[in-house]
Amino acid sequence: MDIADADWVEEQGEAVCRVDVRDGWEYDGIGHLPDAVNVPFDTYRAESHASDGGEGEVGMLPGAEQFADVMGAAGVSREDDVVAYDDTHGVFAARLLVTCELYGHPPERLHLLNGDYSSWARDHPVSQEAVEPDPTTYEATFDPDGPLVEADVVAEALDDPDSVVVDTREQWEFDEAHLPGAVRLDWQELVDTDSRGLRHEDDVLDLLVERGIDTDRRVVLYCNTARRISHTYIVLRHLGYDDLAFYEGSLTEWEEQGRPLEKSEAG
Structure with a gap:
């Protein structure tokens, strides 16, 4: 990927x-x-x-x-x-x-x-011609051994110095409520507004290191409903991060389970 x-x-x-x-x-x-x-x-x-x-x-x-x-x-x-x-x-x-x-x-x-x-x-060229795909068979089987992790694993990661739990939401969302000890990295911080693509890789790597998101730590990602972490997940995969965990349940599930949250002073 x-x-x-x-x-x-x-x-x-x-x-x-x-x-x-x-x-x-x-x-x-x-x-x-x-x-x-x-x-x-x-x-x-x-x-x-x-x-x-x-x-x-x-x-x-x-x-x-x-x-x-x-x-x-x-x-x-x-x-x-x-x-x-x-x-x-x-x-x-x-x-x-x-x-x-x-x-x-x-x-x-x-x-x-x-x-x-x-x-x-x-x-690059664009088109407005209708594309009529030839239907095919797509084999889809959920892989329980993939990158997804459950809330208990996330809770353990919060207390693990070799792991970092990353919140990919905006500052105001993070201030209002986030997982205790999570590091904030708004997914949009990885995007260059002019090119609309990924910022220069050196700049991205510098930012990640600044936030303590190092390649030698396990990185656990979450947001609200797992849409925004998808972008961060692919960027980190692209940059060579191998030990990535994807909390699909994200804050929605975490809150429903009554697990602890903390607020920033600004929130």
């Missing part, structure tokens, strides 16, 4: 399956990458959290059967190299790719476009 520059994606042509996760009206009305298929965000996101009666295995996952239907209808198979994009710096596209991994798609075949549709459109 990595972050792919636009030039590389264009060079690959049909060798990679381009997936646009914006709403249909954006895909149809504004344009899209040539040959890209449309898999809107709400089609691979559960309507409610699993802890609140949702049908997915955990958190906001849609369930293996639903995800297989969505991807198969878009003509995507697990053998495909997939590059996903949105028009919001990649945060929604990252969620698709993480969902793919959690349902068994080989991570080395998953790529996040560096930037988004707006940045692509500056220098």
Whole structure:
């Protein structure tokens, strides 16, 4: 799983399956990458959290059967190299790719476009031609041994000096309530507002080290409903962080279980 520059994606042509996760009206009305298929965000996101009666295995996952239907209808198979994009710096596209991994798609075949549709459109061709995918069979099986961790594991990590629990939300959210001892790293701090893609890698690494998010520590990620941590997860994977844990339940589940929270003075 990595972050792919636009030039590389264009060079690959049909060798990679381009997936646009914006709403249909954006895909149809504004344009899209040539040959890209449309898999809107709400089609691979559960309507409610699993802890609140949702049908997915955990958190906001849609369930293996639903995800297989969505991807198969878009003509995507697990053998495909997939590059996903949105028009919001990649945060929604990252969620698709993480969902793919959690349902068994080989991570080395998953790529996040560096930037988004707006940045692509500056220098590369776009299209408004309808793409009619050939439906295929997408094999989706939830992997319980993947990067997902449960709340008890997160609680242990909070007391483990060899681990760092990272909150990827905005400052005001963190101030109002966060896991005790968590380090804040707003996912947007990793994004360059001009290029709309990842900041220079040296700058990102400096920021991570400054926050104590080192490659020799286990990194446990959370936000509210696990959307924003998807982007941070892919960035860290791209930068060579190997020991990553993904708390799918995130703050929503943590609060519902009545686990401790703390506020910043500002909150």
